[in-house]
Amino acid sequence: xxxxxxxxxxxxxxxxxxxxxxxxxxxxxxxxxxxxxxxxxxxxxxxxxxxxxxxxxxxxxxxxxxxxxxxxxxxxxxxxxxxxxxxxxxxxxxxxxxxxxxxxxxxxxxxxxxxxxxxxxxxxxxxxxxxxxxxxxxxxxxxxxxxxxxxxxxxxxxxxxxxxxxxxxxxxxxxxxxxxxxxxxxxxxxxxxxxxxxxxxxxxxxxxxxxxxxxxxxxxxxxxxxxxxxxxxxxxxxxxxxxxxxxxxxxxxxxxxxxxxxxxxxxxxxxxxxxxxxxxxxxxxxxxxxx
Numbered sequence: 001x002x003x004x005x006x007x008x009x010x011x012x013x014x015x016x017x018x019x020x021x022x023x024x025x026x027x028x029x030x031x032x033x034x035x036x037x038x039x040x041x042x043x044x045x046x047x048x049x050x051x052x053x054x055x056x057x058x059x060x061x062x063x064x065x066x067x068x069x070x071x072x073x074x075x076x077x078x079x080x081x082x083x084x085x086x087x088x089x090x091x092x093x094x095x096x097x098x099x100x101x102x103x104x105x106x107x108x109x110x111x112x113x114x115x116x117x118x119x120x121x122x123x124x125x126x127x128x129x130x131x132x133x134x135x136x137x138x139x140x141x142x143x144x145x146x147x148x149x150x151x152x153x154x155x156x157x158x159x160x161x162x163x164x165x166x167x168x169x170x171x172x173x174x175x176x177x178x179x180x181x182x183x184x185x186x187x188x189x190x191x192x193x194x195x196x197x198x199x200x201x202x203x204x205x206x207x208x209x210x211x212x213x214x215x216x217x218x219x220x221x222x223x224x225x226x227x228x229x230x231x232x233x234x235x236x237x238x239x240x241x242x243x244x245x246x247x248x249x250x251x252x253x254x255x256x257x258x259x260x261x262x263x264x265x266x267x268x269x270x271x272x273x274x275x276x277x278x279x280x281x282x283x284x285x286x287x288x289x290x291x
Contacts, residue, residue: 224277
């Protein structure tokens, strides 16, 4: 739990609770304690797993300042004494809290971070001259004796062949894979990765053979998942931008133009990944967001 602030004014705490509930559909925890002077202090906490955690955290001090200014303006107009309150906000220990928030952010998306780092490491090793052995080790099974090498059904997703390839995939994976993991948990994101990685690999192998690499099939599964679940489940909020569906369609269509510029694109992996993600989202339409 992250401590947001402490206040001696119950109305302030109640208004903050109502504001967060209305704007973010989230709940904060309030604990009643005694300070050194024996006065009651209401300490407000927020779970690190709460959707919009960082937005709420950043808005806290703004809300407190505006609330006090508004109440003091009203007090001045009514000819009464202004509110004199000591509220303890995160900034009192900003460096420690920032480190805590930074750490908690990564703890909430362990799978996202791990796969991003692994893809980046493999790409770096290829750049340093290990491309051939890595490609031979990670490609989808091409020979009968390789079918028992289980890692090959997923390892092809970790290898990228150009700067644009890895930048596109890891950007969308980080944004929306991370959003899935923060809201629905690491197990759910791992489930999507495993299913999409295997299914898109099999589909692309049937369509074009084993010479394909990249996280694109999984990324399209992630994009399809957040698009559908954002429509069907009101608890989730993936902040899907306007025109997201058209972006997906255009991305698929552009893939078919690849051969015109001598670029081989795994269109079958993209389409099958999108369908896998959309189907999983439909099955998860009643899933509960992490509390």
